[in-house]
Amino acid sequence: MTIHLRVWRQSGPDSPGFLEDHTVTEANEHMSFLELLDVLNEQLIRDGREPVEFDSDCREGICGSCGLMVAGIAHGPQKRTAVCQLHMRSFNSGDTITVEPFRARAFPIVRDLVVDRSAFDRIIAAGGFVSVTTGGAPDANAVLISKADADRAMDYAACIGCGACVAACPNGSASLFTAAKIAHLDFLPQGQVESAHRALAMVDRMTDEGFGNCSNHAECEAVCPKGISIAGIARMRRLYLMGPLTAKAQ
Amino acid sequence: MTQSNGAAGQPRLEAKIPDGHLQDKWDNYKDAVALVNPANKRKHTILVVGSGLAGGSAAATLAGLGYNVKCFCIQDSARRAHSIAAQGGINAAKNYPNDGDTIWRLFYDTVKGGDYRARESNVYRLSQLSANIIDQAVAQGVPFAREYGGMLANRSFGGALVSRTFYARGQTGQQLLLGTYQALSHQIAAGRVAMLPRREMLDLVVVDGHARGIVTRDLVTGTIERYAGDAVLLCTGGYGNAYYLSTNAKNSNVTAAWRCYKRGAFFANPCYTQIHPTCIPVAGSYQSKLTLMSESLRNDGRVWVPKDPADQRAPDQIPEADRDYYLERRYPSFGNLVPRDVASRAAKKECDDGRGVGETRLAVYLDFADAIDRLGKQAIGERYGNLFEMYERITGENPYRTPMRIYPAVHYTMGGLWVDYELQSTVPGLFVLGEANFSDHGANRLGASALMQGLADGYFVVPYTVGAYLNRHDRADSVSADNPAFAEVQGAATRRIERLINSDGDKTPTQFHRQLGIILWNHVGMSRTRAGLTHAIAAIGELKEEFWSRVRVPGTAATFNKNLEFAGRIADFIELGDLMARDALRREESCGGHFREEFQTAEGEALRNDDAYMDVAAWEYGDPTPHLHLEPLTFESVQPSTRSYK
Numbered sequence: 058m059t060i061h062l063r064v065w066r067q068s069g070p071d072s073p074g075f076l077e078d079h080t081v082t083e084a085n086e087h088m089s090f091l092e093l094l095d096v097l098n099e100q101l102i103r104d105g106r107e108p109v110e111f112d113s114d115c116r117e118g119i120c121g122s123c124g125l126m127v128a129g130i131a132h133g134p135q136k137r138t139a140v141c142q143l144h145m146r147s148f149n150s151g152d153t154i155t156v157e158p159f160r161a162r163a164f165p166i167v168r169d170l171v172v173d174r175s176a177f178d179r180i181i182a183a184g185g186f187v188s189v190t191t192g193g194a195p196d197a198n199a200v201l202i203s204k205a206d207a208d209r210a211m212d213y214a215a216c217i218g219c220g221a222c223v224a225a226c227p228n229g230s231a232s233l234f235t236a237a238k239i240a241h242l243d244f245l246p247q248g249q250v251e252s253a254h255r256a257l258a259m260v261d262r263m264t265d266e267g268f269g270n271c272s273n274h275a276e277c278e279a280v281c282p283k284g285i286s287i288a289g290i291a292r293m294r295r296l297y298l299m300g301p302l303t304a305k306a307q
Numbered sequence: 308m309t310q311s312n313g314a315a316g317q318p319r320l321e322a323k324i325p326d327g328h329l330q331d332k333w334d335n336y337k338d339a340v341a342l343v344n345p346a347n348k349r350k351h352t353i354l355v356v357g358s359g360l361a362g363g364s365a366a367a368t369l370a371g372l373g374y375n376v377k378c379f380c381i382q383d384s385a386r387r388a389h390s391i392a393a394q395g396g397i398n399a400a401k402n403y404p405n406d407g408d409t410i411w412r413l414f415y416d417t418v419k420g421g422d423y424r425a426r427e428s429n430v431y432r433l434s435q436l437s438a439n440i441i442d443q444a445v446a447q448g449v450p451f452a453r454e455y456g457g458m459l460a461n462r463s464f465g466g467a468l469v470s471r472t473f474y475a476r477g478q479t480g481q482q483l484l485l486g487t488y489q490a491l492s493h494q495i496a497a498g499r500v501a502m503l504p505r506r507e508m509l510d511l512v513v514v515d516g517h518a519r520g521i522v523t524r525d526l527v528t529g530t531i532e533r534y535a536g537d538a539v540l541l542c543t544g545g546y547g548n549a550y551y552l553s554t555n556a557k558n559s560n561v562t563a564a565w566r567c568y569k570r571g572a573f574f575a576n577p578c579y580t581q582i583h584p585t586c587i588p589v590a591g592s593y594q595s596k597l598t599l600m601s602e603s604l605r606n607d608g609r610v611w612v613p614k615d616p617a618d619q620r621a622p623d624q625i626p627e628a629d630r631d632y633y634l635e636r637r638y639p640s641f642g643n644l645v646p647r648d649v650a651s652r653a654a655k656k657e658c659d660d661g662r663g664v665g666e667t668r669l670a671v672y673l674d675f676a677d678a679i680d681r682l683g684k685q686a687i688g689e690r691y692g693n694l695f696e697m698y699e700r701i702t703g704e705n706p707y708r709t710p711m712r713i714y715p716a717v718h719y720t721m722g723g724l725w726v727d728y729e730l731q732s733t734v735p736g737l738f739v740l741g742e743a744n745f746s747d748h749g750a751n752r753l754g755a756s757a758l759m760q761g762l763a764d765g766y767f768v769v770p771y772t773v774g775a776y777l778n779r780h781d782r783a784d785s786v787s788a789d790n791p792a793f794a795e796v797q798g799a800a801t802r803r804i805e806r807l808i809n810s811d812g813d814k815t816p817t818q819f820h821r822q823l824g825i826i827l828w829n830h831v832g833m834s835r836t837r838a839g840l841t842h843a844i845a846a847i848g849e850l851k852e853e854f855w856s857r858v859r860v861p862g863t864a865a866t867f868n869k870n871l872e873f874a875g876r877i878a879d880f881i882e883l884g885d886l887m888a889r890d891a892l893r894r895e896e897s898c899g900g901h902f903r904e905e906f907q908t909a910e911g912e913a914l915r916n917d918d919a920y921m922d923v924a925a926w927e928y929g930d931p932t933p934h935l936h937l938e939p940l941t942f943e944s945v946q947p948s949t950r951s952y953k
């Protein structure tokens with residue numbers, strides 16, 4: 058199949074960007090979208106031009122490295138699928154597809170389609186952990202956890218930190234990402250101990266990093282490759298509002 | 308090629324195994340080890356390269372103890388290390404299901420699974436520590452699968468007759484790594500770890516014979532930087548990407564380990580690679596990597612091919628009588644659960660004999676129809692739902708309805724830098740953890756044991772042994788990055804980058820990588836011969852020359868430049884490929900994943916030669932050819948036998 062691409066090029070964070078047109082004639086339906094970009098890049102290098110930079114690593118939808126706006130949608134048109142797992146069978150020969158980076162105030166562009174998502178790491182460092190050090194942990198079965206709670210914790214823990222939620226949100230909010238970690242740990246007795254303090258610290262950090270607020274558009278949930286539910290955001294808000302009361306007690 | 312075990316002037320391979328009974332060695336070690344004064348710990352800087360399970364757990368633990376830690380990784384976040392992709396599970400001798408597991412049994416299975424080519428004492432320690440890992444992970448909030456009563460759930464994994472594998476859906480590596488990453492974030496917040504993502508280690512700095520620093524490239528700005536420390540921990544993962552197509556992530560590489568090798572760290576058993584039996588088959592020449600389908604699928608899936616090579620019917624049209632469940636037939640007691648090396652070779656044999664299925668005929672079926680009949684679609688969905696979805700996304704086929712097509716793919720490397728019992732390499736002060744070392748899996752790794760090893764190394768072993776090293780070598784004499792040795796190494800790294808970027812060739816780095824991959828897959832892959840290996844060494848030599856004269860690296864060195872990164876790594880993979888072939892050529896026996904066609908039983912099983920090759924082959928860098936050192940393996944507690952899974 059033949060695919061026309063309009064790809065965002067930008068040489069650095071402060072340089073102007075623009076869309077560049079390319080055509081790949083050797084596309085095929087079994088190819089992943091990133092493999093299509095690989096083919097384009099091989100073509101560009103052979104022509105003596107600079108390849109399009111983009112992040113990827115596992116190419117299995119689990120590391121969260123990849124992230125592109127494909128035809129205006131974070132990770133492209135297939136639901137619950139990271140762009141590395143999006144296959145060309147979702148498109149037709151002759152299609153023109155626009156490819157842009159994840160855009161948000163808190164995600165400066167590094168180059169072309171590569172963005173800086175380090176704000177996510179700083180949100181986690183604000184409290185997205187259980188404050189235990191290595192050693193001295195009690196037997197793993199000492200505290201029973203209902204299957205339902207463990208499953209719900211896992212539903213939220215499945216977040217891959219790709220940033221699609223931010224890119225899709227009209228406010229550029231990181232609420233789904235932040236809530237996923239807060240909810241994951243809040244469903245487990247090991248995490249609950251610090252829940253209130255965690256919610257306060259992480260939400261404040263999110264705001265300080267320049268992410269916007271949540272106004273319930275739910276665009277984040279729609280593009281999340283792991284299908285993380287916005288119910289987590291409600292939980293985060295509750296903990297945040299109760300936080301000042303309960304954090305003191307903690 | 309010269310052989311020695313401690314010839315004059317050469318470091319002896321001293322494994323430093325503690326005295327005492329196998330069961331007591333680790334306790335004896337810990338009892339005797341000198342502790343670092345807590346007040347002095349923060350004066351010591353430890354450089355941890357890698358943030359996977361091994362690096363992340365080591366960095367978090369050492370920082371928790373009070374050391375000053377710098378941690379480096381290639382990805383934009385520590386959380387994206389390749390460990391994240393592990394699916395199936397992690398072993399631990401907890402015996403929660405009460406099905407007869409013990410520390411000894413886990414140890415025995417692992418040593419046997421490795422075809423008696425691993426060091427007994429290390430493997431025993433690994434089994435001992437396995438239970439602590441689960442406790443630690445649960446305390447961090449890792450949401451392992453649970454039973455309705457609230458207890459942790461277990462499943463069995465290839466090569467074991469007990470259920471000792473803990474898992475978090477099909478995302479065990481992700482959840483363990485996030486636990487580690489969160490522990491690391493805790494220490495970052497406390498100011499005890501400086502995390503340096505998007506950094507690639509390009510070389511090791513050795514001062515007065517000790518590892519005292521590293522040189523890195525900032526992958527965003529291209530700046531070549533130097534970092535000094537009192538010890539270096541290399542936790543940079545495996546080198547399976549040498550084959551180009553593998554289940555490893557795109558950034559997995561051998562560069563850091565290879566640089567250390569060139570600075571004096573011995574490389575052990577480079578030919579031991581694991582070819583995993585259940586991966587999605589190659590679809591086309593554009594393919595960038597292969598996707599694993601977790602081994603756990605073999606608990607419920609049955610592997611088969613049509614009996615008649617000419618049978619072109621769709622799988623659901625082929626009646627039972629015309630199917631060959633060849634693993635169940637050949638290995639009645641383990642059936643579909645035989646270890647990976649055995650299952651992979653069996654699949655290859657079926658395809659070589661013309662019974663392969665699918666368009667390329669390089670695949671076998673993995674069929675869930677019986678399990679779905681027996682347990683219901685929902686139960687199967689709970690166990691493997693995310694894997695089924697992934698399979699469908701990639702192939703467009705629904706495994707609930709039609710059997711999966713699978714084929715073996717390169718997955719893991721048992722070889723790696725040689726380490727002693729303390730996980731220290733032949734360069735003092737350079738410790739190697741996780742998949743990057745060679746230590747615990749012998750010639751074949753059992754499923755669910757790499758996660759265990761990485762975390763045992765990082766959480767529980769190295770925190771003791773680094774302290775022991777720091778005590779032995781008073782590090783009051785801190786070396787700074789102004790030491791001339793740093794400038795020299797930095798200069799060499801810079802020149803190499805310039806050479807790559809300035810070489811005005813006509814082939815892309817990926818073209819070379821593919822070529823290397825084909826040579827290695829065909830001749831240093833699932834089955835090897837003297838003639839094939841000799842050919843590979845010559846072909847790789849030619850490829851190396853061609854690479855440096857014809858590679859074209861686009862762009863400049865002063866920006867984010869993925870192809871420049873790849874080019875440097877491919878150059879190292881080419882050199883490694885040569886060493887892998889040499890090692891495979893030297894080992895005139897078949898063991899685990901290393902199958903030499905000349906050495907097999909009448910039934911086509913691996914034929915070990917314990918009299919001649921019960922050893923670790925540790926290679927020392929030499930130009931033009933490497934030098935071989937041998938560490939003999941002695942088995943005091945188990946009696947090496949021919950592995951049988953019949």
Ligand SMILES: Cc1cc2nc3c(=O)[nH]c(=O)nc-3n(C[C@H](O)[C@H](O)[C@H](O)COP(=O)(O)OP(=O)(O)OC[C@H]3O[C@@H](n4cnc5c(N)ncnc54)[C@H](O)[C@@H]3O)c2cc1C
Nearest residue numbers: 357358359361381390395396508544741742755756757758
């Ligand atoms: C698809 C897949 C599934 C698997 N499933 C299982 C399973 O179910 N159970 C099991 O036990 N094992 C499994 N394994 C194996 C296991 O995941 C790995 O062996 C293990 O996670 C390796 O951990 P590590 O910490 O040694 O290295 P990695 O997790 O690979 O981490 C390497 C780190 O080093 C960094 N790094 C690498 N090179 C450099 C450099 N030059 N400079 C700076 N940093 C560098 C990387 O950025 C990364 O942070 C699986 C492997 C794969 C590929």
Ligand code: FES
Nearest residue numbers: 114116121123141
């Ligand atoms: S590359 Fe890892 S999630 Fe896409």
